Amino acid sequence: MKVVAFNGSARKEGNTTILINQVFEELEKEGIETELVHMAGKPIRGCTACMECFANQDKRCVIKKDAVNEYIEKMIDAQGIILGSPAYFATVTTEMKALIDRVGLVAFANPGLLEQKVGAAVSVARRAGSFSVLDVLNRFLLCFGMYVVGSNYPNMSIGLDIGDVLKDEEGIRTMKVLGGNMAGLLKKVHG
Ligand SMILES: Cc1cc2nc3c(=O)[nH]c(=O)nc-3n(C[C@H](O)[C@H](O)[C@H](O)COP(=O)(O)O)c2cc1C
Secondary structure: OEEEEEEOOOOOOOHHHHHHHHHHHHHHHOOOEEEEEEOOOOOOOOOOOOOHHHHHOOOOOOOOOOOHHHHHHHHHHOOEEEEEEEOEOOEOOHHHHHHHHHHHHHHHHOOOOOOOOEEEEEEEEOOOOHHHHHHHHHHHHHOOOOEEOOOOOOOEEEOOOOOHHHHOHHHHHHHHHHHHHHHHHHHHHHO
16 A cells, blocks of 8 residues: 655755655554655646646646656555645645646546545644645545545644754644554555
């Protein structure tokens, strides 16, 4: 079983990565394979609304010059998907929004693409905006027949500088519980 996580932050080794790795630790304890994909440094463009994915129905986006099809492949191959984004002006990063729009349209054009996968959203903010981020990410996950996992508090933490989230004990605990819950659900659905 495998979980792939997408880090939408502009910082590869920032707080979002630290939080996702906390979730990964718990998944790995349960023997679940993990892969972290950094979206930083590999620009992807937004959806052009060409609607070719509906005509082709080949589980691909017609825009071939960026990594979106590689990301779709990784999602298809995994049983679990984590979307992580810091709050940028109280919403997801530009990279994460582009991913949602591009993958989302391909998933609508190819019914069942993400069905019954286990999904989770993770967010971090200096102070405000994580609820909006989780709202955007969860709405995406809930659109395609995925099972969305929670923790014992919303899947968020606080921090500005890299490493700040490690001082947020409750946030770290939330990620660990999320990892345990995700492992449990994955085993029930795909074990
Ligand atoms: C362009 C930009 C916009 C941001 N907007 C917000 C915001 O709206 N609310 C907030 O609390 N923090 C905001 N922040 C702070 C980040 O959410 C915070 O530094 C977070 O820890 C970054 O996560 P990362 O280390 O994974 O990149 C912003 C940071 C940047 C670079």
